[in-house]
Amino acid sequence: MWSGRCRSALHRLRRCAAQATAAPVTDNVAPFATPVIGRAPWNVDASSDGYKELAKRSILQHGFVLLHGLFQTDELKRLAGPAMSNTETVLSTLHAKGVTLPVGSRAGFHEVVLRSPGRYDVPCDFKEFPNELLQKFECIASELLNDGVGSPNSPSRASRAFAGIVRAEPGSESQIWHADSPHLTKEHSSPNLLNVLVATRNVSKQLGPTELVLDSHRLTNHLRPGAQFSTELLYQDPKNSPKAIGAQDLPVILAEMEAGSALIFDDRILHRGGGNVSAENRDVVFFSYSRPDFEHSTHYEAVRSLKTYDHRSLAKEVRREFPGLRADGDVVLADGASGSQLHESAIQAVQEQLTYGTANIGGEYDSSRRAEAAVSGARLAMSDFLTCDTQEVIFGASMTNLVLHLARALGPALEKGGNWVLDPISHGANVWPWVKLAGRLGAEVRWLPAEKCRLQTEEGALAAVIDSSTRFVAAGAASNGVGSVHDVQELCRRAKALSQGKALTFVDAVHYAPHGRVNVQRIGCDFLACSPYKFFGPHAGVLFGRRQLLQTLPADRLDCSDDSLPCSLNNHMSRWEVGTQNYEALSGVTAAVNYLADLGHRFGGAAPSAPRAERLEAGWHAIEAHEKELKNSFLEGVKSLRNVHVLGEEDPAHRTATFAVSKEGLKPQELASRLCKRGIWCTAGNHYAGFWDEHSGGLANNDEGMARLGLLHYNTLTEVDRILAALEDA
Known part of the structure; x- marks a missing residue:
């Protein structure tokens, strides 16, 4: 009518x-x-x-x-x-x-x-x-x-x-x-x-x-x-x-x-x-x-108030809380892309778990209960960190370990043929397991389009590689080699649309996780992996999977282990977690997440009484604001240096504070060695990524890669000045 x-x-x-x-x-x-x-x-x-x-x-x-x-x-x-x-x-x-x-x-x-x-x-x-x-x-x-x-x-x-x-x-x-x-x-x-x-x-x-x-x-x-x-x-x-x-x-x-x-x-x-x-x-x-x-x-x-927002004091205040920043004297730890320093609360949590919780779960005594609490507490913390359900969180020894575990489950579950679309500038852990699995399934491997070491997620670019025959799409939220940040939310949305809902999506958030909020609900992915040792906790791996998939995929497990997702009846263990878990590491994971949430009310403007997820949101805003200043300072300063080149995205909004650098006349390892001698601790190499030949524009090759500087929220603008001076002097 x-x-x-x-x-x-x-x-x-x-x-x-x-x-x-x-x-x-x-x-x-x-x-x-x-x-x-x-x-x-x-x-x-x-x-x-x-x-x-x-x-x-x-x-x-x-x-x-x-x-x-x-x-x-x-x-x-x-x-x-x-x-x-x-x-x-x-x-x-x-x-x-x-x-x-x-x-x-x-x-x-x-x-x-x-x-x-x-x-x-x-x-x-x-x-x-x-x-x-x-x-x-x-x-x-x-x-x-x-x-x-x-x-x-x-x-x-x-x-x-x-x-x-x-x-x-x-x-x-x-x-x-x-x-x-x-x-x-x-x-x-x-x-x-x-x-x-x-x-x-x-x-x-x-x-x-x-x-x-x-x-x-x-x-x-x-x-x-x-x-x-x-x-x-x-x-x-x-x-x-x-x-x-x-x-x-x-x-x-x-x-x-x-x-x-x-x-x-x-x-x-x-x-x-x-x-x-x-x-x-x-x-x-x-x-x-x-x-x-x-x-x-x-x-x-x-979730935050401008009245109590103070990101400019963040780095100065938190540095004293990282023992590793004090242990090695007057050096600049610019190796954050290789792994962050542990916050003192994470170190203490690991120590206390080893001291008072050395037992296995399922016992009716205090140390066993403490072990079980470490598992359930870490699962709850990571559910807030990732914005997912606790049953959708899986723990393992490392991200690589978990990806291989997932690949073994996907093999018999996915139909043969079709095509798999992968990230050409990703860490090898998000490439080679999928290449090998695609080969076993007889699937064509295609590569996402990239320009200036950054994935292109426009519909026209993606439509050239993703179609109704696509069964799997894997990408990094950010490049561990050059720091470029990718719009994985748009990628996952378009992947589902272009494949007519047939493609599963996997996101590697290992490098992105210490720099910005990881929200799997906003991203819309089926799976996502990250590593707590990159965001101020101990060595461990975390995998998110949609509940329906975790329930139905054939998890590679022992016959004697429970075949359920975590709950109180199975002592909060998942069908995806094989054997005794690293309880001390999981205690440290919880502490690291709590530290990031504390940043939300200390510097990000959130109320101290706000839920942890809201304080995490505010904390990431404060981190991003500080890291933006680090990025701007470095990218502007490096322009005035002689014969120094930075590979990757020029816009600070589309990159983390990780920089792949080269200097004319020096091989990557020699540049990193000279920087280390000048008190700038960093690494060089291909960083487990195989894209250098095709995407570096002649600045690097696949064997040698580039020197890499990785800054985190505890680095300061003064340290950026020291890095620039060392690059000039090297």
Whole structure:
């Protein structure tokens, strides 16, 4: 019924849209003259009688309304003043603390979020705004979000969700099309959440007004029959568009606004903030209201506070907690890519387990119980570290050991033939087991495309190697040889799509794990491996596998061992773990994860009482911010050095603080030897990777590789200066 109504009104709506945006606009002239307000049904004059009813009708029918003249000049100053003052304070603090925000609410702070490049949301508490001014639009929101419950004089109040300022800085581009809330039922219903945007000044085309697809609040229902998308519409994904929801023929409304006007829209409408091509900030006050029982967690997911965020003191403070940094005198440990130093808490945990927990599990006595607690505690810690279920965590002697173990299980489980797609710049542990297994299965081996030692994950590049015959895709989250970081989330998503869901995906996160958050739910992989000795714990290996696969694949085990995933009935042992586990190492693993979580509240802005997973998230943000400064300092400094070359990604955002370096006239091992003599401890070689001939551009060969400098969060900017001086002098 709706589609027919829409089609019959389409030409009228297009005429209205053209009339609503045709008038010339300047910053000093209101973009909507009085005649235009009367022509477009979504333009409502707030000074007219019955404007509230007209506004509600437009929101229900079209998904939005533009209320013109809602606030006079003095009212607007009172309304916007608190939020504008708070915004200046917050963004000044952000700059003073040296923070570069990644895009996304979870990557932000309670005080500020970067929604898209150059576009900030700065929340402000509702209590800071005059209630009598809020009532001008709260009465509309309350009636729509309570289905009209209440009386005109005393309407039921909708829940106040968010308020603050949206600032689009000069040069910020248009956002990607998106909706902000999902539908809850297959049938279209009244709004779950409404957003109110109040213009603090005239918002012209140059300042980038909000764009909305007329009537699209119905079509964004991913639950309706025939919908070709799911909740990805809630996030700014490049593939989102009006066409994606079948709205390509609907008009796009440019919501130009004069100062004091308000745009109220259903949170489910397809919309985007326009690009700001002016020389000034575009500041809009926002207020969001929801049904009392509606969950809106996707809007603000930050787990840290800017007030207690202090990444600049991180390296200096934690160095004293690593005995290995003090043991060898005045040297720079630049071998983090080979393995990190152990945190003192991990060393203590290993020692205590060896002292008081030397027993096997299953006994009714303290040392045996302590051994079992080491296993269950480490499994819980790694489930927080990886964001997975405890039963999806497997322990082993090393990542390589676990990969070989998994390969033995995959052999009889995967069908013969087809093709396997592998990473040409990966560590050998993520290449040769799969090459050999593919050979036994008669499968063709293909290689992921790479440029400048970085995997290419664009659809066109991947479509050349991944197809419906692909059965397995393996890639590194980051190169242990040159430090390039790969978009394994996009790779896994496209691998599933291009293979029509037939390919299993494996991610080697060994090198990436000490540098950034590993979240298997976000990545979307089937398997992932990492090594705690790379992230400040003892030597061990960890494998994540999706529960269904771990339950059904034929694990290589002894007949006398339990054939279940870990639980209290089998003393928390997995069918994938053969023999007695290294309990002391597992105790150290738990301590290392706890140390990283502690960084979240010590330097990352998380509350000390926050769940460990949230503190880990905040801790990684602090680590990434510090390592960004290390990367920038090294990459800028090396440009001025004579005859020194760095292989790999030039953009710090796409690499870890690991650098493959060469110096003209010196072989890799000789360069590393000279650096070590100058107090810069590092390594040289091919680092168990076989890509050097094809991808180094002549800087290295397969036998010798390059010298490698690996920095971690306990390294300092002063140490970077020492490394640069040693490279110059070598």
